[in-house]
Amino acid sequence: MVERQLSNREGRATRGLLILLAILFLALFLLLPLYVVFQQALSQGLGLYLAALADSDARDAIRLTLLATSVALPLNLVFGVCAAWCIARFEFRGKSLLSTLIDLPFSVSPVVAGLMYVLLFGVHSPLGGWLEAHGLKVVFSTAGIVLASVFVTFPFVARELIPLMQSQGSEEEQAALVLGASGWQTFWRVTVPNIKWGLLYGVILTNARAMGEFGAVSVVSGHIRGETITLPLHIEILYNEYNFVGAFACASLLTLLALLTLLAKTLVEWRQHRATVRAGEQTLDLRARALTHLNRESA
Amino acid sequence: MSLLNRQYSMLPGFRLAFGVSLFWLGLIVLLPFAALIVSTAGMGWGAFAHTLADGRVLASIRLSFATSLCAALINSAFGLLVAWVLVRYSFPGRRLFDAMIDLPFALPTAVAGIALTGLYAPSGLIGQWLEPLGLKVAFTPLGIVVALTFIGLPFVVRTVEPVLQGLEKEWEEAASCLGASRWQIARRVLLPTLLPSLLTGAALAFARGAGEYGSVIFIAGNIPRVSEIAPLIIVAKLDQYDLHGATAVAVVMLAISFVCLLLINALQWRVARRHGVGR
Numbered sequence: 001m002v003e004r005q006l007s008n009r010e011g012r013a014t015r016g017l018l019i020l021l022a023i024l025f026l027a028l029f030l031l032l033p034l035y036v037v038f039q040q041a042l043s044q045g046l047g048l049y050l051a052a053l054a055d056s057d058a059r060d061a062i063r064l065t066l067l068a069t070s071v072a073l074p075l076n077l078v079f080g081v082c083a084a085w086c087i088a089r090f091e092f093r094g095k096s097l098l099s100t101l102i103d104l105p106f107s108v109s110p111v112v113a114g115l116m117y118v119l120l121f122g123v124h125s126p127l128g129g130w131l132e133a134h135g136l137k138v139v140f141s142t143a144g145i146v147l148a149s150v151f152v153t154f155p156f157v158a159r160e161l162i163p164l165m166q167s168q169g170s171e172e173e174q175a176a177l178v179l180g181a182s183g184w185q186t187f188w189r190v191t192v193p194n195i196k197w198g199l200l201y202g203v204i205l206t207n208a209r210a211m212g213e214f215g216a217v218s219v220v221s222g223h224i225r226g227e228t229i230t231l232p233l234h235i236e237i238l239y240n241e242y243n244f245v246g247a248f249a250c251a252s253l254l255t256l257l258a259l260l261t262l263l264a265k266t267l268v269e270w271r272q273h274r275a276t277v278r279a280g281e282q283t284l285d286l287r288a289r290a291l292t293h294l295n296r297e298s299a
Numbered sequence: 300m301s302l303l304n305r306q307y308s309m310l311p312g313f314r315l316a317f318g319v320s321l322f323w324l325g326l327i328v329l330l331p332f333a334a335l336i337v338s339t340a341g342m343g344w345g346a347f348a349h350t351l352a353d354g355r356v357l358a359s360i361r362l363s364f365a366t367s368l369c370a371a372l373i374n375s376a377f378g379l380l381v382a383w384v385l386v387r388y389s390f391p392g393r394r395l396f397d398a399m400i401d402l403p404f405a406l407p408t409a410v411a412g413i414a415l416t417g418l419y420a421p422s423g424l425i426g427q428w429l430e431p432l433g434l435k436v437a438f439t440p441l442g443i444v445v446a447l448t449f450i451g452l453p454f455v456v457r458t459v460e461p462v463l464q465g466l467e468k469e470w471e472e473a474a475s476c477l478g479a480s481r482w483q484i485a486r487r488v489l490l491p492t493l494l495p496s497l498l499t500g501a502a503l504a505f506a507r508g509a510g511e512y513g514s515v516i517f518i519a520g521n522i523p524r525v526s527e528i529a530p531l532i533i534v535a536k537l538d539q540y541d542l543h544g545a546t547a548v549a550v551v552m553l554a555i556s557f558v559c560l561l562l563i564n565a566l567q568w569r570v571a572r573r574h575g576v577g578r
Contacts, residue, residue, distance in 0.1 A: 010481055015388060022384040023396070025377050028425075029449050030399050033406075033414035036424060040417055079323040082316040090313050092305040098320070104328055107556070109510025111530035112549045116331035118537065119338045119546065127334075150327055173310055183311035205404075212407025214513035215530065219537060232409040232513070239413050239517065248417070251410040258405035265405075266398045 037255045040248035052249035060226050061234035061250070064142065068217075068230065069210040072149040076206055080157025081199070085191075087158075088165035089173075099162070105154045113151050114219025117144060140222030145230060148216040153209045157202035164198040165191075197275070201268045208261040212254055338546050350547040355523050356532055360551060363529040364559075366440055367508030370447035371501045378455025378504075379497060385456070386463045400456050403449055408513025415446050416517045438520025443528065446514045451504030458500035462493055495571045502563040506556055 010018070042049055052058065086092075087099055105113065121128040121138035131138060138144045172194065176186040192199075214232040221228040229237065231250055238247035305313065350356055384390075385397050403411065419426045419436040429436060436442045466489070474484045512530040519526045529552055536545040 014481075018380065019384050019388055019390050022377075022381045023390075023392075026381060026396050026399065029452060030402050032418055032424065033411060033449070034402070036414045036417045037410065075323070079320060082319040082323075085312060085316040086320055089310050090305060090308055092313075092317075098324075101324055101328060104332075107506055107560075109512065109530055109549075109552065111512045111533050112335075112510065112553065113331070115533060115537065115545055115549050116335045119542065120331050120334035122542070124542070125334065147327070151331070154327055170308075170310060177309060177311075187312070208405050212410070214407060214409040218512075219534060232407050235409050235413065236517075244417075247413055251407075251413060254407045254410050258402065258407070258410075261405040262398050262401055265401060266394075 034255065034259075037248055037251050040244055041252040043248075044245050048245050049249050049252075052243075052246040053253070055246065057226065057229070058231075058234060058246070058250055061229045061231045062253075064145065064229065065211050065231040067142070068146045068149045069207060071146045072153055072210045073203065073206055075150060076153055077157055077199075077203060079154070080161060080202055083158040084161035084165050084195075088162050089170055102155050102158050105151050110152060110213065110215030111219055114148055114216040117147055117151070117216075117220050121147075139220055140224065140228060142228065144220035145217050145228060148220050149210040149213055152213050152216050153206040156206045156209065157199070160198045160202035160205070161195055164195055168194055197268050197272050201265060204261050204264045204268075208257060211257060335546065335549070338542070339550050342543050342546065346543040347547045347551075350544045351551065355527070356529075356544075356548060358524045359527045359529045359532045360548070360555070362440060362443070362527065363509050363552070364555060366443040366528075367447055367505050367511075369444045370451050370508050371505040373444070373448050374451045374455045374504050375497055375501045378452055378500060379459055379493065381452075382456045382459040382463055386460060400453050403451075403453050408450070408511070409517075411449060411514040412446065412517035415442075415449060415514065419445060419518065437518050438522070438526065440519075440526050442518040442520070443515050443526060446518050447504075447508040447511060450511055450514055451508050454504040454507065455497065455500035458496045458503065459493060462496040466492060491570075495567050498563060498567045498570065502560060502567075505563075506560060509556055509559075510552065 041052075083098070083102055087095060108116075118139050119125060121131065121144065123129060123132055123139070128138065136143070138147065172190050173186050176190045177183075181189065212232055213230075214236070217230055218233060218236070221230070221233060223229065223233065223237075231254060235247050235250045235254075238244075238250065381396075381400070385393060385400075416423070416437055418424050419429075419442055421427065421430045421435070421437070423437070426437060434441075436445060470488055470492075471484055474488050479487065510530060512528070512534075515528055516531055519528060519531075521527050521531060529548060533545045533548050533552075536542075536548065
C-alpha cells in the first residue's frame with residue numbers, strides 16, 4: 001500500500017523556490033536602492049562626499065529641516081497623547097468620526113496637502129491677506145514648512161498609541177485613582193511608563209517623516225535659496241543641477257536616518273514583545289500559585 | 300459634555316484631552332480642508348470644465364491611476380508571496396528582511412526617487428543590462444510603476460502578515476486529511492481567508508500611489524502626455540499661479556480616490572460575507 005503524504009506543507013523544492021523568489025524581489029526593490037545611494041555618494045571619493053555635506057547650502061538645509069522637525073514633533077506628540085487618551089479611555093458620541101478624521105492626512109496626496117495650505121494662507125485668501133498685513137507670512141516661509149510637516153505627521157503618535165492603550169485597558173489607572181493619586185500623578189506614574197515604547201516608536205516615525213517630507217513642503221516652500229530649502233528639497237535642486245555626488249551625499253544622511261528608524265522600530269517591537277511575554281508569564285505564575293494554594297486548601 | 304453623550308468614567312482629563320485634540324485637529328486638518336472646499340465652491344463649473352478639457356491634464360490623471368493600479372497588482376502578488384515566506388518559513392536573514400519591509404515608509408520619497416533613477420537610468424546598475432534588451436524603464440511609465448511598487452510594498456505585506464500569523468493550522472490539516480492537494484488548499488482555504496486583507500493592503504497601496512509625488516518625479520522623466528503624473532500638474536499649475544486649475548485637478552483626484560476606496564470597501568465587504576470571514 002502506498003502511504004499518502006499529508007499535504008499540509010509544501011515540498012522542499014517548492015519552499016526553496018518561493019523563498020528564492022521572495023528574496024530576489026526584496027533584494028531588487030529594497031536592498032539595491034539602498035546600495036546605490038551610498039555607492040553614488042562615495043563614487044568620487046570620501047573627500048568630495050564630506051565637502052558636499054560641509055557646503056553652506058547643505059548646512060542651511062539641514063538646519064531648517066532640524067528646526068521644522070523640532071517644532072512639529074512636540075506639538076504632534078501632545079496631540080497624539082490627548083487624542084489617544086480620549087479614544088482609548090472614554091466612550092462618547094462621535095468617537096469613530098474623530099478616529100477617521102485623525103487618519104485623514106494619510107489619505108491625502110502630499111501635493112494636495114500643500115495646495116490646501118496655499119489656498120488657506122496664500123496672499124489672495126482672506127486669512128492669508130490679513131496675516132500678511134500683520135507681518136506674518138505663512139506660505140513661502142518657515143511657518144508654512146512647519147505647518148506642512150505637522151500635517152503629514154499628524155496621525156503617527158495617535159495611531160501608535162490608540163491600539164496599545166486599548167489593549168492595556170484602564171484597570172491600572174483606576175487602581176491608582178482609587179488609591180488616592182491625582183489625575184496628573186496617575187498619568188505620569190502609571191500611563192506614561194505603560195505606553196513609553198509605543199510613544200517612542202510614534203516619535204521616531206514622526207521624526208523620520210517630518211525630516212523626509214518632500215511633496216507638501218515643496219508646494220509651500222517657494223524654493224528660496226538659503227531660506228526655505230529643506231534637506232529633501234536641497235537634494236532635488238542638486239540632482240536637477242546634475243550634481244549627483246552632492247545629491248546622493250545629502251540623500252545618504254536621510255538614508256542613515258531611515259535605517260536608524262528601522263533599527264529603533266525593531267528594538268521597540270522586541271521590547272514590547274518581551275514585556276507582553278513577561279506579563280503573560282507573571283499571570284501564569286500567579287495562576288499556578290493560586291491553584292497550588294487552592295489544592296492545598298482542599299486537601 | 301452632555302452633547303457628546305459621554306458615558307460615565309472615573310478617569311479624569313476627558314475635557315482637557317478632548318479640547319486639545321479638537322483644537323489641533325481643527326487647525327491642522329479641518330481648516331485647510333475647509334479652504335479647499337470653499338475655493339472649489341467659489342470656482343463654478345466653468346473653471347472645472349476649462350481645466351479638464353485640457354488633454355494633458357486628462358492624460359496625467361489617467362496615467363496616475365493606471366500606473367498606481369499596475370503597482371498595486373504587482374504588490375498584491377509579490378506582497379502575498381513575501382508575507383507568506385516571512386511568516387511560514389525560516390531561512391537565514393529572515394528577521395533582517397522582515398525589518399527591511401518598512402524601508403519604503405522610513406525612506407524619504409525624494410531619496411527613493413533618485414536612488415531608483417540611479418538604478419534604472421540607461422547607465423545605471425540595472426538599466427545598463429535592460430538597455431540592450433530594448434527595455435527602457437527610467438523616464439517611461441514603466442519607471443513610474445517601479446517607483447510605486449517600491450512605495451506600496453509595505454502596505455500589502457503589513458496588512459496580510461498578521462492575518463497569516465493568526466491563521467489556524469488546523470484548517471489546512473483538516474483539508475489535507477479530507478484529501479485536498481496543497482494547491483487546492485491554497486486556492487480554496489488560504490486564499491479566501493487572506494483575500495479581504497490582501498484587498499485592503501492593495502487598496503491602501505493604490506490610494507497612496509495615485510497621490511505619490513516625490514519618488515515618481517525623478518524616475519518619470521515628466522514628458523507631457525506620456526509620463527507626467529497628476530500631482531506634478533498640480534505643482535506646475537501652482538507655479539504659474541493658476542490656483543483654480545490646481546484646485547480643479549486636486550478635487551478630481553480626491554473624488555476618484557474616494558470612489559475607488561468606496562468600491563473596494565464594498566467589494567471587500569462582499570468577499571468577507573461570502574466566505575463568512577467577517578462574521
